[in-house]
Amino acid sequence: MAHKFSGGCDHVHTHADNEPIDNHTCHCSVCKRVTGQDTTHVVFLGHGDLAVDDSDGMNRQPFNDQNPDGPLELCTCSTPIMLDDKQGRIRAVLPNLMGFAAGNLPDATYHAFYDPATGVPRPDDGRPVDEGLRPEFVWPDPAQPGTCSLAETAPRR
Numbered sequence: 001m002a003h004k005f006s007g008g009c010d011h012v013h014t015h016a017d018n019e020p021i022d023n024h025t026c027h028c029s030v031c032k033r034v035t036g037q038d039t040t041h042v043v044f045l046g047h048g049d050l051a052v053d054d055s056d057g058m059n060r061q062p063f064n065d066q067n068p069d070g071p072l073e074l075c076t077c078s079t080p081i082m083l084d085d086k087q088g089r090i091r092a093v094l095p096n097l098m099g100f101a102a103g104n105l106p107d108a109t110y111h112a113f114y115d116p117a118t119g120v121p122r123p124d125d126g127r128p129v130d131e132g133l134r135p136e137f138v139w140p141d142p143a144q145p146g147t148c149s150l151a152e153t154a155p156r157r
């Protein structure tokens with residue numbers, strides 16, 4: 001069965017059929033440290049919108065090792081698979097590092113967490129530049145406790 005968006009590795013597969021709820025080029029220090037890239041394409045999907053077929057096959061570690069109690073966990077097999085929000089609001093993927101074919105997910109719509117203090121020139125590719133997430137982004141409500149395992153397989157209507 002073909003899904004609109006599909007990623008993962010040879011063992012753990014992810015897929016989504018709904019459009020991202022946020023899609024940005026991230027300039028934050030955590031992404032820089034974790035990915036080793038100057039900027040990182042980050043796609044937020046609704047928590048119930050990104051399904052994973054083998055949750056138990058992944059290891060989980062804090063995305064930000066300097067804030068181990070933070071909400072985002074990096075889920076990995078031998079390669080990174082996804083970021084999971086412990087509060088059940090979103091799942092996020094870094095398309096080029098998490099098994100998505102080039103162009104499968106739409107391009108980022110803006111720059112997030114740009115910090116002029118880093119000395120990096122302000123991006124001038126015509127897309128909006130924000131010093132956080134775009135102001136109109138609203139975090140979804142957390143998933144209901146106990147529904148996470150259903151969300152692994154059931155597409156949200």
Ligand SMILES: [Zn+2]
Pocket residue numbers: 009010011012077078079
């Ligand atoms: Zn694997």
Ligand SMILES: [Zn+2]
Pocket residue numbers: 026027028029030031032040042113
């Ligand atoms: Zn970031």
